[in-house]
Amino acid sequence: MKAEWLRDAPIGRKLLFISLLTSGIALFVVSIVISARGAIEWRDRSLADMGIYAKVIGSNAASAMLFDDRNAANEVLSALSANPDVVDAVLYDNEGRVFARYSVPGHAPAMPFVHQGTHLFTVGQLIVSEPVQFKGEVLGALNLESDLHGLYRGLLRDIALTFLAAGGVFLLVTILFSRLQKTIVAPIVELADAMQGVSARQDYGVRVSERGKDEVGTLTGAFNIMLGNIQSRDAELVRQQEHLEAEVARRTASLTAAQRIAHLGNWEWDVVANTLHWSDEMYRIFGLKPQEFGATYEAFLQAVHPEDRQSVATCVQSALDESKPYDIDYRIRLPHGAERNVHAQGEVYRDEEGRPLRMVGTVQDITERKRTEEEINNLAYYDPLTGLPNRRLFMDRFRLAVSLSARSNRYGAVLFLDMDKFKTLNDTMGHDYGDVLLQQVAQRIQGCVRETDTVARFGGDEYAVLIEEVAKLANDASKRVALVAEKIRSALARPYSVKGHAYHGSSSIGVNMYCGSREDIDTLLKHADLAMYQAKESGRNAIRFFDPDMQLALEKHAELESEMRQAIAKQELCLHYQIQVGDGNVPLGAEALVRWQHPQRGLIPPGQFIPVAEESSLILDIGHWVMDDACRQLAAWGRKEDTGNLVLAVNVSAQQFQLADFIEKVDAVLREHKVEPSRLKLELTESVVLADVADVVAKMRRLKDMGVKLSLDDFGTGYSSLSYLKALPIDQIKIDQSFVRDIVSEPNDAVMVKTIIDMARNFRMDVIAEGVETEAQCEMLRELGCKSYQGYLFGRPVPLAEFESLFCRLRECRG
Amino acid sequence: MLAGVSKILRFAALCVLSVCIEAQAAPTGEYEVKAAFIHNIAKFVEWPAAATGAGKLRLCILGDDPFGGNINVLRGKQIGRLVWEVTRINAFADMKSCQVLFISASGHDGIGQIRKHINGSAVLTVGDTRGYAEQGVMVNFYLEENKVRFEINRAAAARAGFRIDSKLLRLGRIVSEQGGGK
Numbered sequence A: 001m002k003a004e005w006l007r008d009a010p011i012g013r014k015l016l017f018i019s020l021l022t023s024g025i026a027l028f029v030v031s032i033v034i035s036a037r038g039a040i041e042w043r044d045r046s047l048a049d050m051g052i053y054a055k056v057i058g059s060n061a062a063s064a065m066l067f068d069d070r071n072a073a074n075e076v077l078s079a080l081s082a083n084p085d086v087v088d089a090v091l092y093d094n095e096g097r098v099f100a101r102y103s104v105p106g107h108a109p110a111m112p113f114v115h116q117g118t119h120l121f122t123v124g125q126l127i128v129s130e131p132v133q134f135k136g137e138v139l140g141a142l143n144l145e146s147d148l149h150g151l152y153r154g155l156l157r158d159i160a161l162t163f164l165a166a167g168g169v170f171l172l173v174t175i176l177f178s179r180l181q182k183t184i185v186a187p188i189v190e191l192a193d194a195m196q197g198v199s200a201r202q203d204y205g206v207r208v209s210e211r212g213k214d215e216v217g218t219l220t221g222a223f224n225i226m227l228g229n230i231q232s233r234d235a236e237l238v239r240q241q242e243h244l245e246a247e248v249a250r251r252t253a254s255l256t257a258a259q260r261i262a263h264l265g266n267w268e269w270d271v272v273a274n275t276l277h278w279s280d281e282m283y284r285i286f287g288l289k290p291q292e293f294g295a296t297y298e299a300f301l302q303a304v305h306p307e308d309r310q311s312v313a314t315c316v317q318s319a320l321d322e323s324k325p326y327d328i329d330y331r332i333r334l335p336h337g338a339e340r341n342v343h344a345q346g347e348v349y350r351d352e353e354g355r356p357l358r359m360v361g362t363v364q365d366i367t368e369r370k371r372t373e374e375e376i377n378n379l380a381y382y383d384p385l386t387g388l389p390n391r392r393l394f395m396d397r398f399r400l401a402v403s404l405s406a407r408s409n410r411y412g413a414v415l416f417l418d419m420d421k422f423k424t425l426n427d428t429m430g431h432d433y434g435d436v437l438l439q440q441v442a443q444r445i446q447g448c449v450r451e452t453d454t455v456a457r458f459g460g461d462e463y464a465v466l467i468e469e470v471a472k473l474a475n476d477a478s479k480r481v482a483l484v485a486e487k488i489r490s491a492l493a494r495p496y497s498v499k500g501h502a503y504h505g506s507s508s509i510g511v512n513m514y515c516g517s518r519e520d521i522d523t524l525l526k527h528a529d530l531a532m533y534q535a536k537e538s539g540r541n542a543i544r545f546f547d548p549d550m551q552l553a554l555e556k557h558a559e560l561e562s563e564m565r566q567a568i569a570k571q572e573l574c575l576h577y578q579i580q581v582g583d584g585n586v587p588l589g590a591e592a593l594v595r596w597q598h599p600q601r602g603l604i605p606p607g608q609f610i611p612v613a614e615e616s617s618l619i620l621d622i623g624h625w626v627m628d629d630a631c632r633q634l635a636a637w638g639r640k641e642d643t644g645n646l647v648l649a650v651n652v653s654a655q656q657f658q659l660a661d662f663i664e665k666v667d668a669v670l671r672e673h674k675v676e677p678s679r680l681k682l683e684l685t686e687s688v689v690l691a692d693v694a695d696v697v698a699k700m701r702r703l704k705d706m707g708v709k710l711s712l713d714d715f716g717t718g719y720s721s722l723s724y725l726k727a728l729p730i731d732q733i734k735i736d737q738s739f740v741r742d743i744v745s746e747p748n749d750a751v752m753v754k755t756i757i758d759m760a761r762n763f764r765m766d767v768i769a770e771g772v773e774t775e776a777q778c779e780m781l782r783e784l785g786c787k788s789y790q791g792y793l794f795g796r797p798v799p800l801a802e803f804e805s806l807f808c809r810l811r812e813c814r815g
Numbered sequence B: 001m002l003a004g005v006s007k008i009l010r011f012a013a014l015c016v017l018s019v020c021i022e023a024q025a026a027p028t029g030e031y032e033v034k035a036a037f038i039h040n041i042a043k044f045v046e047w048p049a050a051a052t053g054a055g056k057l058r059l060c061i062l063g064d065d066p067f068g069g070n071i072n073v074l075r076g077k078q079i080g081r082l083v084w085e086v087t088r089i090n091a092f093a094d095m096k097s098c099q100v101l102f103i104s105a106s107g108h109d110g111i112g113q114i115r116k117h118i119n120g121s122a123v124l125t126v127g128d129t130r131g132y133a134e135q136g137v138m139v140n141f142y143l144e145e146n147k148v149r150f151e152i153n154r155a156a157a158a159r160a161g162f163r164i165d166s167k168l169l170r171l172g173r174i175v176s177e178q179g180g181g182k
Helices: A002-008 A011-066 A070-082 A149-201 A215-262 A280-286 A297-303 A306-322 A367-381 A391-408 A422-429 A431-448 A474-493 A521-537 A548-569 A606-614 A618-638 A654-658 A662-672 A686-691 A693-706 A737-741 A747-762 A775-784 A800-814 B002-025 B030-044 B068-074 B092-097 B105-118 B154-159 B166-171
Strands: A086-093 A098-103 A119-121 A125-134 A137-147 A264-270 A275-278 A326-333 A339-350 A356-365 A411-419 A454-459 A462-471 A496-498 A501-503 A507-514 A543-545 A573-581 A587-598 A602-604 A647-652 A680-684 A709-715 A732-735 A766-769 A788-790 B056-062 B082-089 B100-103 B124-127 B139-144 B147-152
Touching (some): A011 A070, A011 A086, A011 A098, A011 A137, A011 A149, A011 B166, A070 A086, A070 A098, A137 A149, A149 A215, A215 A280, A275 A280, A275 A297, A306 A339, A339 A367, A367 A391, A391 A411, A391 A454, A391 A521, A411 A474, A422 A431, A431 A454, A431 A462, A462 A474, A507 A521, A521 A543, A548 A587, A548 A606, A573 A647, A587 A606, A587 A618, A587 A800, A602 A606, A618 A647, A618 A654, A618 A680, A647 A709, A654 A662, A654 A686, A662 A680, A662 A693, A686 A693, A693 A709, A732 A737, A732 A747, A737 A747, A747 A766, A747 A775, B030 B124, B030 B147, B030 B166, B056 B068, B056 B092, B068 B082, B082 B092
Parallel strands (some): A507 A543, A587 A647, A732 A766, A766 A788, B056 B100, B100 B124, B124 B139
Antiparallel strands (some): A086 A098, A086 A137, A125 A137, A264 A275, A411 A462, A454 A462, A496 A501, A573 A587, A573 A788, A587 A602
């Protein structure tokens, strides 16, 4: 307690205490020593004094004893009354008898006997015995008793004085020290205050004034240096801290942004305390606010979609129990009911004994990705327009169905169908219109088949239907499939209502039966396709089952195509010329018609190979060859006077016309053969015109500008609309032979022809009729206003030599 | 060996002697006291140097010898280096060689004579007769309450060249020559 007090006391008080204690003890000891020494001195002195007294008195009394004079002896002793301390004196003779005596009045006479030459100290008295001698002879002894109270009084006075002096010195020391200690303590106190202030206010800018060069001065100097160091380090620390905070803020912001961009949140689950910590993005993903979320595992499970809750809980449990990776996709249910797909991953942290402590992981919002994946999946397997399976999915199912049928031994069928003349509809009414129709077609087909059957759209207006597990017997199966096909056909033949317009369409359906896997699915499908073509060729709106003959035709077709490819190089193509005449059978020119002089099969008419050529780019090569050859012939005719004015008409296929450099090619050919452009007439079919009216018109105008004549072939057969006819810079309209054929017998056709001729006249176009075979037809046409003719009546298409002779004959006839 | 024996023997003799003295002194007689007094007084008196050159203190008894055997008290006693020698004399002629002269009562008729005779010599005169002191005897014994006391004639002593210790003076009755002293 005391030691504590001393320890906790201020240094000033401590110093004071120490100095006072030491000086107090020193003074006390010194006082005691002085007092003791005083006491001894007093004792010795009083002993000596008493001895001297005894000697003197004894000496004085000696003579009295010598002469046995007691009175004199008493008289001598009575002199002791001068000293009040002496209370008793007894003079003994040598026999020990009392010779004389002196005592102060009232003194008890009991002085103990003391042998001569000795002394006795008691508490209150000093007894001295001195021998009485005279000239060396001992006469007796004188015993003196001194009362010591006087001595004690003196002694006490001395001691009191000593202690008084010591007390004074102590006081002086106290005052002096308490003043002097300030020179030591004050700087320390100042230093201590400064230190306290520094630690209380954290103000390291404070400096303590240095006084002197003693230890405190050194300490102060060192303290100031230390403060300086701390201040600079502090500043450095603050700088570092700020830098770190800024860095942390930057990185946190960056991480938050990264999480937001990635839709990735992170979480930490304290398994022991069951507390969940979620990042901001986690709350965003879950559509929760921190204050709405319980932040426990159970609260989290509550947010999981009820159907996925069990699997999430199982996954978490196996991660905790069996260290299986926590990697799971699940759905969550947002507070307002929406759903999200998330991908979660996590790791478990364990203590040394393997008990799970924490689980840390991420949750990524993959809703968008899932949706995209589904879309991609749909795009990959479904037709976006109709929602039907696409070719890929169909082929998958078809493959499966074929192998199934091998096992079940039941027949199935694949139907291939397209809408008749759909392309024309699409071209004339626009794609939107066509798309709507395609959707309705899809619905109608689906309405005709079982749910288990597959309806697919292959693109354009091509559909495929897979009818599985129909029957074991081929006959039964064929009958049932025929029923289904008929059902589809009739359903598709019903009128449509597309965007408020009524439309009448029809379909051509090819059917191929399968059972087992004799053929691969591609072949099976191709044969269905073939059957469909057959149906189309049979006049459309029809159903055809695949048969091997059809396949044979197809093979021929392919053979033809390859032979045709070589025909150009082998110069097997040639031009035949059919004459075109004006009024009075005046030859105006001819239409150049291509013929294939096949080495084995002889002359092949264009109807047999041109459609095949049109299916590939061969038609371009043929077209170019025709153009070139026709121009060469024009050049040859141009060199003769008779034939110098003949105009040669050349058929241009749609593909050819659509070539970007078609004009340039025509120009190049004309220049090569130095042919007057106006002698070349290009016959364009309606299909050419219908492709892209604006582009076609532009091209036509350029051709017209060059001087080339343009003729619209097969007018009236297609969807030719009179409305846009006006916009076309055409020189001539060719009336199709189908109108001409029955013009005499069919009044409608005559009206039609009349209308065309009138219209052409209005547009200042020429009209030529083809397929004129009889005089009656010719007469009729002339009556209707037609001026030019072509047909067997005037001449068949013939080789050049025949044509030229026919031409000469006609001129001569005329001439 | 012989010396040791003689020492013992001497000590024994001394003892016997002292016992004898005590035995004689026990019935303290007047003259025994006076003899002791003479010895004591001599202790307080200082002789001129010349007077004691022989190393002896010669006590001369003039007249009838009152001491008898009592005077033997002095035998062997010393004062400083001086040894007592007791002589009885009747003639004046021997007086000057004495250091102490006891004048008994019988010798009373001739005090003046005696004084004249010894004048100038350092002889301490002692008596025990009333009036002697006044007549010029330097020390004169008397009895008081049965105790021996003495009177001192300082003038006479001073004349003879003695110096007497003040302590002795304090004990004795000082007497002047004419008329009696107190």
